[in-house]
Amino acid sequence: MAQKTKAKNRNKEEEVSLEQLQGRLxxxxxxxxxLDTMITAIAERVMRQPITITVTCPNCGRSxxxxxxxxxxxxx
Numbered sequence: 244m245a246q247k248t249k250a251k252n253r254n255k256e257e258e259v260s261l262e263q264l265q266g267r268l269x270x271x272x273x274x275x276x277x278l279d280t281m282i283t284a285i286a287e288r289v290m291r292q293p294i295t296i297t298v299t300c301p302n303c304g305r306s307x308x309x310x311x312x313x314x315x316x317x318x319x
Contacts, residue, residue, distance in 0.1 A: 296309045 293310055293312045296311070297306055298309065299306045
């Protein structure tokens with residue numbers, strides 16, 4: 244009798260832990276979707292305007308400007 248009760252309790256604990264795992268996975272999925280949305284918005288904003296990067300040579304001290312210009316919308 245006690246063994247049946249222990250087995251039932253284990254099954255209930257496993258069900259609860261599986262439900263908790265499913266809930267955590269759903270939250271993780273939502274967070275990843277939010278991150279994807281933010282990164283896509285930033286990348287699209289960058290593609291609309293030029294970016295200038297200035298790099299200085301550590302040996303001679305000469306500066307070089309690199310300009311990135313995007314003229315097309317990113318594909319999803």
